Amino acid sequence: MRTVTKDTLTQAFLDCCDPDTDPRLHHVLERLVHHLHAFAREVDLTHDEWRTGLRLLTEAAAFTTPERNEFVLFSDVLGLSSLVDMINTPDAATSSSVLGPFHILGAPPLPVGGDLKGDNVGDTVVVEGQVLDTAGRPIPGAMLELWQTAANGLYSNQDEAQSDWNLRGCMTLGDDGRYLFSTVRPIAYTVPDDGPVGALLHATGRHPWRPGHHHVIVQAEGFQPLVTELFPDDDPYLDEDAVFGVRSDLVIHYTRTEERTALPPDLLAAATLEPPFHLVRFDFKLQAEA
């Protein structure tokens, strides 16, 4: 190893890994170190730049709390989170999109037709549709988890003025896979930009805005879980999401209606809120497990 050079160091790394290492771990590490070393060589990384990178990681550590993970945010703004979503989205299924740092397990149950808006300020939107397999057949007994920001652009766990589970709910669907809920229209907001991720955004002339979105997780037995977001089509940041989360099949168009009869007939009775609504239909397609 003492004769190692910058051109043989990557192999020297591999040579010191036990051949009995778990094959998947070995493959992932091999590619990781290959690209890490190639990066350093291609840019002739200086000691000062290396120290800057380590300082950014150490600062990210200082900004990381149970409510905010600056490493996830780095992954988001560098496009890695969205790339992992794209790699793992089956072609025939609805696109996945970033989970984000504001999901909390344990949201309260919400019946089909139920309302999340309560006394929240903002336009009322009604989102309805169906959970389907990739052949278009309803999936019985699916579960929908929903969360989003209030009109001030904050999630309930970022904002002491909101109740703990404001704009969060968990809906269990029937055999027809049909869902409907009312809520407020989500609006654009900024990712936290007071830490090292913000420094990176500012240094590259990027803004921290995300277009407004409804967060949804769809799960059903025998199917791959879907973590995704729905984006209103008139949001000014739709094509410049700071975390690269928008996919064309996740863009929705609300239709304003004054008439309750615009609601789907099968869920008309279940819908709890009165018009005017901004109404949208969206069907989720799930890939069966291998």
Add this chain to the structure above:
Amino acid sequence: MRTVTKDTLTQAFLDCCDPDTDPRLHHVLERLVHHLHAFAREVDLTHDEWRTGLRLLTEAAAFTTPERNEFVLFSDVLGLSSLVDMINTPDAATSSSVLGPFHILGAPPLPVGGDLKGDNVGDTVVVEGQVLDTAGRPIPGAMLELWQTAANGLYSNQDEAQSDWNLRGCMTLGDDGRYLFSTVRPIAYTVPDDGPVGALLHATGRHPWRPGHHHVIVQAEGFQPLVTELFPDDDPYLDEDAVFGVRSDLVIHYTRTEERTALPPDLLAAATLEPPFHLVRFDFKLQAEA
């Protein structure tokens, strides 16, 4: 951006960076994100694996203190630190090697010929030589910073039983660039392996040992500073350093002597310790600043 795919996401990232971004920052980021994305695509990185990577970074944050930086240690065991050293070592100069996390600014002065061993247990070694330019001419007024572990494999700032500056010193050289100091023979030790770096080492069947070494920083006006290490040639871990720090030109051979007259005549009077010694000569070659 809403039509972005896993094959166009890297370009989408670049497109959102301001063209007026500092050109070097833009280049480094472009290559970094290129390789980060290529890595994820090539291994079809799963969400579970992505979460594992982020968990390792978050755990590294929890292990990082002013005395121990787990991110530096990740860089070390993945070979990145050594690669940066190699990239930045001029061909005609002495090889650089890892700084490590145990350097402290402000070591007390040590005269030429002075002793670091004091009452430390271990074989006495005398290291002497000269600080030269790449043409072999002495550099006047160079400064040598020295630090190493005690016989228990710990640095003074890891070990409450040692005095604050044990086995650390800072030597200012004369016009002839000659130096000599006595100390204890350094021994092999392990990098900390109770954190996520240790988990990675264990999962790949690697040990945490480093061969024993003298740490040296050499600085002189008009020359690039040299951060390096000297490694005794009979250390069992010489060819399996956990952090890839060994270079063939940094391997030294001690010659045991019972005679004080084995010391170099010009520094015989200055040497403060009595034989038996393990004696070694090593000349440092520095590259002039551009």
